[in-house]
Amino acid sequence: MECxxxxxxxxxxxxxxxxxxxxxxxxxxxDGCAExxxxxxxxxxxxxxxxxxxxxxxxxxxLYARIAASAASVDSASGRTMPxxxxxxxxxxxxxxxxxxxxxxxxxxxxxxxGVSVRLWNSTHDNANxxxxxxxxxxxxxxxxxxxxxxxxxxxxxxxxxxxxxAGKVAQAPVVQDFAEQGFALVGGRIDYAGSxxxxxxxxxxxxxxxxxxxxxxxxxxxxxxxxxQNGYRLESLRVGDQPAVAVSDMDQVEFTRFAHLxxxxx
Amino acid sequence: xxxxxxxxxxDLLVQQHLDAAYNLGRWLLGNDADASDAVHDAYLxxxxxxxxxxxxxxxxxxxxxxxxxxxxxxxxxKREVPLREGFDGSNVTPFARSDNEVEERVHAAxxxxxxxxxxxxxxxxxxxxxxxxEIEDLSYREIADVLGVPIGTVMSRLxxxxxxxxxxxxxxAGEHKYGM
Numbered sequence: 001m002e003c004x005x006x007x008x009x010x011x012x013x014x015x016x017x018x019x020x021x022x023x024x025x026x027x028x029x030x031d032g033c034a035e036x037x038x039x040x041x042x043x044x045x046x047x048x049x050x051x052x053x054x055x056x057x058x059x060x061x062x063l064y065a066r067i068a069a070s071a072a073s074v075d076s077a078s079g080r081t082m083p084x085x086x087x088x089x090x091x092x093x094x095x096x097x098x099x100x101x102x103x104x105x106x107x108x109x110x111x112x113x114x115g116v117s118v119r120l121w122n123s124t125h126d127n128a129n130x131x132x133x134x135x136x137x138x139x140x141x142x143x144x145x146x147x148x149x150x151x152x153x154x155x156x157x158x159x160x161x162x163x164x165x166x167a168g169k170v171a172q173a174p175v176v177q178d179f180a181e182q183g184f185a186l187v188g189g190r191i192d193y194a195g196s197x198x199x200x201x202x203x204x205x206x207x208x209x210x211x212x213x214x215x216x217x218x219x220x221x222x223x224x225x226x227x228x229x230q231n232g233y234r235l236e237s238l239r240v241g242d243q244p245a246v247a248v249s250d251m252d253q254v255e256f257t258r259f260a261h262l263x264x265x266x267x
Numbered sequence: 268x269x270x271x272x273x274x275x276x277x278d279l280l281v282q283q284h285l286d287a288a289y290n291l292g293r294w295l296l297g298n299d300a301d302a303s304d305a306v307h308d309a310y311l312x313x314x315x316x317x318x319x320x321x322x323x324x325x326x327x328x329x330x331x332x333x334x335x336x337x338x339x340x341x342x343x344x345k346r347e348v349p350l351r352e353g354f355d356g357s358n359v360t361p362f363a364r365s366d367n368e369v370e371e372r373v374h375a376a377x378x379x380x381x382x383x384x385x386x387x388x389x390x391x392x393x394x395x396x397x398x399x400x401e402i403e404d405l406s407y408r409e410i411a412d413v414l415g416v417p418i419g420t421v422m423s424r425l426x427x428x429x430x431x432x433x434x435x436x437x438x439x440a441g442e443h444k445y446g447m
Binding site: 011012015016017042043046047049050051053054055056057058059060062063064066067070071207208252254255 | 288290299397403433
């Protein structure tokens with residue numbers, strides 16, 4: 001590949017929209033070409049400037065509450081609710097407030113008058129002071145993995161390769177499952193340290209999101225809050241087979257919940 | 268699908284992508300009140316037009332509705348939001364060098380505000396394309412669906428938008444900061 005072919009493809013490559021074969025060819029060229037390599041680095045710097053500077057606005061709690069209120073009135077106005085009957089579908093949506101939605105409503109009551117916009121997630125969970133050292137280690141491990149050339153030590157979408165790889169490296173090799181069909185593809189595994197403990201990490205991909213699943217010992221699990229968040233990344237406890245674990249990713253809440261259900265083997 | 272099931276489907280979709288909707292609204296309209304109004308309008312419109320959803324990417328369908336509501340608001344406001352002139356990066360403020368942590372934090376905040384400012388200064392079509400690609404992480408196909416333009420247009424807007432933004436951020440003191 002020549003520079004004049006390569007350069008128009010750099011952005012498409014960085015956007016992950018280049019066909020695999022073309023991407024390989026481009027990588028081979030960039031590796032040996034100083035000029036194209038500088039251009040790619042510049043594009044990547046711009047991307048990081050846009051992604052790592054907290055430019056994403058999150059919906060204020062008032063907006064959640066406002067839409068929830070409309071949802072209720074849309075339903076009652078159109079007579080969709082049969083008296084005394086609550087469908088499963090409804091209980092999952094706005095009408096029966098989930099804990100965070102109830103929280104949103106509480107925020108509006110408390111702060112709405114003063115016009116204080118509350119960052120829902122941050123205020124409930126993102127309290128760095130109460131986070132344990134373990135939680136900080138897990139976030140740090142996730143970020144290190146994101147920054148590394150490869151987030152995994154053993155690359156495989158085959159669970160029969162990943163599980164034996166862990167055997168002998170950690171006391172108990174975790175159950176490894178692949179959920180590619182449900183949108184959570186197994187990427188591989190790695191070993192990481194939290195404190196002085198070796199810990200198996202299962203790595204999944206959901207769209208552009210990388211998910212690290214840290215398999216914990218019961219003691220470690222007990223020292224950790226069920227949920228916390230830092231810099232837009234979330235940590236949530238779940239179960240891998242009969243072992244406690246936590247997932248760290250920048251997925252949103254709904255996807256987290258779906259993933260936790262899959263991992264636990266409950267539909 | 269029963270009406271109740273339709274409502275619930277929309278509600279879940281909106282819930283899941285409320286941040287994405289609000290973020291797009293904020294970047295298009297520039298303030299919280301208008302962005303919240305537009306997203307609320309979009310929700311009502313989505314419920315009304317749920318039966319017109321013909322399959323395909325639901326997030327793109329929802330964000331397209333949000334965008335239409337934002338554009339309607341922009342039109343109603345009848346004033347130019349994008350600063351099409353004077354956009355040459357000459358208003359870049361040089362950053363002071365810092366040694367201690369407090370200064371570095373201030374510095375990081377300045378840098379972040381500076382990038383936001385330059386993104387805000389981009390013409391709407393480049394700004395929205397960059398926001399959808401870089402902040403919301405949408406694919407070319409999804410962006411094309413939201414904006415109602417061909418994929419080729421998405422690609423050329425991204426290229427142009429990035430070039431403009433880089434030029435705005437790169438000159439003088441910004442250069443060593445962003446490596447571009």
